[in-house]
Amino acid sequence: LHIRYVLNLLHETRKHLKQLPNINHVSTCYSEEVTVCGDLHGQLDDLFLIFYKNGLPSPSKSYVFNGDFVDRGKQSLEILIILFAFLLIYPKEVHLNRGNHEDHMVNLRYGFTKEVMQKYKTHGKKVLRMFQNVF
Secondary structure (H helix, E strand, O other): OOHHHHHHHHHHHHHHHHHOOOOOOOOOOOOOOEEEEOOOOOOHHHHHHHHHHHOOOEOOEEEEEEOOOOOOOOOHHHHHHHHHHHHHHOOOOEEEEOOOOOOHHHHHHHOHHHHHHHHOOOOHHHHHHHHHHHO
């Protein structure tokens, strides 16, 4: 995704997350079930499998993602772009909790920093700074 769109998505995501309380309550009043996911660790195929089996987020399909979106796998960046886009489209149905891998020091050790720098060579530091700000 072009750098301009990534930075815009990160800016809008940060703005949205800043408005949220530290604790969110998720109810099954509107949708009959809530899908809870955790530890994607950069495995985009896992996210696609979850969406294939359970359906995409929508007003009738709520999701809670319990962090550890990044590191270890090769497509952490793509996972975050998809999750942040769904968060902005369906803010009442998509909930993102921060995991221990959404941390600068952990990202340095387990690969997210390297992934961002490889995919956005000249703008890598700026993109990484924005991701850390969102985290």
